[in-house]
């Protein structure tokens with residue numbers, strides 16, 4: 001362990017020794033304007049109201065009919081869109097990012113693209129090619145928006161594989177991967193070679209059309225990774241549903257085999273691990289060890305997992321054993337174990353191992369900061385934090401002010417595309433929206449304080 005234990009703001013050893021936890025008490029709200037706080041309070045209150053989330057798409061359609069698209073659009077821009085989305089144009093996104101940077105936070109751009117399996121337009125090769133261009137532009141923006149001259153000021157962006165390849169193909173590949181004795185045709189190395197050479201793979205169990213789509217998808221993934229590497233942008237690949245995750249992980253492993261070699265200075269391609277799945281700790285341990293043995297750098301975005309309701313519904317539908325942890329406490333224990341595993345690996349392997357603690361949970365964030373201190377992991381080293389734009393600013397701001405590297409995941413794009421996407425995400429994350437009560441209370445207290453003109 002080469003790193004020295006640094007004196008940390010808020011964590012530095014007091015005279016009695018020991019560790020002092022960060023305070024997530026809304027003290028850092030003084031950095032924000034009153035209008036911003038009032039909007040956050042109102043929007044988060046509305047989001048915690050279940051009928052609005054359930055009927056969000058219908059409410060949007062009604063408001064357009066009653067108020068007209070201009071007025072309803074203006075209302076959305078002043079509320080939900082303004083709270084959770086960076087904007088539409090490069091200028092708007094830049095403005096949002098500059099505000100974040102002034103608060104000590106960094107951008108993690110996310111293109112909110114979603115395939116619609118029933119739409120022929122949104123499953124066509126042309127649609128995926130269009131998404132490729134959007135992703136390449138996202139790489140450029142991610143690069144331009146962060147000054148990477150500082151030690152840990154890496155440019156990161158999220159990559160959703162299903163924007164570049166069809167869910168149907170991922171489903172078929174995943175089913176194949178999970179069969180015993182299926183491995184040789186589908187090794188990461190074979191895919192990596194096909195990605196780079198552009199030569200057709202011709203998998204025996206796919207149709208000619210599917211093989212063609214696979215090759216086109218591999219080439220799109222390769223182009224994004226190649227461009228990201230050239231622009232010094234790290235790609236954080238999102239995890240999605242368990243019926244497609246094995247294929248997504250295979251794509252990540254193929255990209256990692258090429259772009260996470262130590263001489264590249266990566267990891268440039270990271271995978272996401274969902275702690276709400278029962279097998280995640282074992283998988284994380286196995287993958288970390290495999291990367292180490294192969295001499296590859298290893299990057300992890302650690303999340304609890306966003307698709308709880310759908311996973312449970314699918315399990316019930318197919319009468320399978322539930323792959324999701326039985327309750328919230330079990331998910332939190334799993335998150336804590338995965339966090340410990342990764343922090344230990346970071347402390348052992350240093351810059352070859354990177355971790356994003358992607359959580360709004362105060363306990364998880366506290367555990368991470370405490371263990372970083374105990375293991376001597378520097379604040380501006382390979383561990384960073386991630387939260388969604390417009391959520392849990394009391395956590396993000398406190399971390400940022402204390403010198404930790406914090407990214408806000410920011411979707412951007414036009415209102416018509418992003419609002420339905422946000423509503424679907426909100427529907428999948430009801431438990432999270434219900435859980436923002438503490439943030440609402442802190443926002444309310446700060447607004448009262450300002451209204452009464454009291455000192456902080």
Ligand SMILES: Cc1cc2nc3c(=O)[nH]c(=O)nc-3n(C[C@H](O)[C@H](O)[C@H](O)COP(=O)(O)OP(=O)(O)OC[C@H]3O[C@@H](n4cnc5c(N)ncnc54)[C@H](O)[C@@H]3O)c2cc1C
Pocket residue numbers: 237238239240272274276301303304305306307308324325326327328329331358359360361364386387388409429431432435
């Ligand atoms: C930067 C960033 C990137 C993300 N990327 C991804 C991604 O790629 N893929 C993805 O799936 N998610 C992703 N998420 C979302 C993430 O998985 C969580 O849904 C979200 O962050 C809420 O978890 P939490 O730790 O922040 O908060 P908490 O409020 O502490 O946890 C809520 C979570 O606990 C779990 N949970 C709740 N109730 C139960 C229950 N009854 N049984 C079992 N588990 C339960 C669920 O996972 C739920 O989302 C991302 C989040 C961030 C901030």
